[in-house]
Amino acid sequence: MDHLLILLIASAVIAFAFWPRCRKQCAAATKPHPSFWKTLLTTHSLNQENDMIDINPGTTLARLSITYKVLFTGFLLVIGVGLMMAGMQIMLTHGKADGKPGVSINDIVYSYYGNRSGSKLESMLNGSMKAMAPDEERFALIQWARDEAPAKDWPTKIEPIMKQYCVSCHNAEATIPDFTKLANVQKVAEVDQGASIGTLTRVSHIHLFGISFIFLFVGWIFGMSEYKLKWKLILISTPFAFLIIDVMSWWLTKYIPVFAWFTMIGGFGYSLASTVMIFTALMQMWLPREMWWPKWEQDETK
Numbered sequence: 674m675d676h677l678l679i680l681l682i683a684s685a686v687i688a689f690a691f692w693p694r695c696r697k698q699c700a701a702a703t704k705p706h707p708s709f710w711k712t713l714l715t716t717h718s719l720n721q722e723n724d725m726i727d728i729n730p731g732t733t734l735a736r737l738s739i740t741y742k743v744l745f746t747g748f749l750l751v752i753g754v755g756l757m758m759a760g761m762q763i764m765l766t767h768g769k770a771d772g773k774p775g776v777s778i779n780d781i782v783y784s785y786y787g788n789r790s791g792s793k794l795e796s797m798l799n800g801s802m803k804a805m806a807p808d809e810e811r812f813a814l815i816q817w818a819r820d821e822a823p824a825k826d827w828p829t830k831i832e833p834i835m836k837q838y839c840v841s842c843h844n845a846e847a848t849i850p851d852f853t854k855l856a857n858v859q860k861v862a863e864v865d866q867g868a869s870i871g872t873l874t875r876v877s878h879i880h881l882f883g884i885s886f887i888f889l890f891v892g893w894i895f896g897m898s899e900y901k902l903k904w905k906l907i908l909i910s911t912p913f914a915f916l917i918i919d920v921m922s923w924w925l926t927k928y929i930p931v932f933a934w935f936t937m938i939g940g941f942g943y944s945l946a947s948t949v950m951i952f953t954a955l956m957q958m959w960l961p962r963e964m965w966w967p968k969w970e971q972d973e974t975k
């Protein structure tokens with residue numbers, strides 16, 4: 674919580690340092706300052722009024738030939754299902770990190786920073802593996818992990834517990850760690866340092882390369898919709914910004930747990946932006962104009 678407070682104060686200071694200065698100078702210069710949007714839109718678009726709906730004649734989604742409507746719809750539907758699957762996968766992997774269902778800040782912290790207060794073996798035995806063995810055996814395992822998992826106890830104390838309660842699932846055939854071998858049990862008995870640099874680099878580059886292509890095509894299709902130019906630009910650019918925030922936050926969380934909040938915000942931000950883009954595109958391709966939401970004024974859409 675302390676960290677969060679520091680973070681908030683730091684953001685406030687940065688916002689204060691950059692924002693009001695221009696306003697003050699411009700007010701002094703009597704001339705009204707053209708808004709950021711107005712400047713951007715009048716220099717980069719044919720639209721002279723920043724409130725106009727952005728329409729590229731001939732290439733709007735509604736006027737697209739059926740061939741491309743079907744092509745784009747197929748793509749958008751598969752991407753939509755893919756996003757939901759990604760969400761489910763997050764629930765199933767990160768969601769369980771703290772042993773409680775649902776994704777919480779602790780899950781993200783445990784996944785990247787690790788649970789420095791104990792080993793993975795311990796946190797799992799207090800979490801989703803709690804029901805697997807009676808308390809007495811669980812405590813024996815936790816005690817062994819806290820004693821830095823000495824090999825001498827393996828044949829007498831630990832292996833029998835593993836054989837009786839754990840190896841029915843944790844064996845060589847399974848995709849989960851094989852607990853018939855001491856080395857594998859010792860690995861989960863080490864204090865959990867979170868994601869390794871190796872894992873983070875691998876996941877980061879796959880994520881950045883892969884997902885940016887999804888956003889490129891979703892944004893490309895959405896770019897042909899009839900939408901207020903300002904909002905169109907915001908919707909098209911936010912997923913990329915949030916993607917960077919998301920990936921950066923994993924690295925920061927590895928060292929400073931409070932950045933887990935950025936992972937949450939990043940993921941939420943780009944899911945929301947892509948959902949809006951996908952729904953808008955599908956709506957404008959297939960529904961009559963009267964049913965569109967938000968409703969555009971008739972004269973604006975001409």
Ligand code: HEC
Pocket residue numbers: 769793794797798801802805806814835838839840841842843849850861
């Ligand atoms: C009914 C099958 C089953 C039994 C029995 C079982 N586990 Fe698991 N265990 C799993 C599954 C499935 C996972 C992976 C999914 C998850 O993380 O919840 C897992 C994951 C783990 C992990 C995390 C491994 C990692 O590196 O991510 C640990 C530690 C663990 N189990 C310990 C134990 C211990 C100790 C016992 C015996 C007391 C045990 N489990 C018994 C099914 C089982």
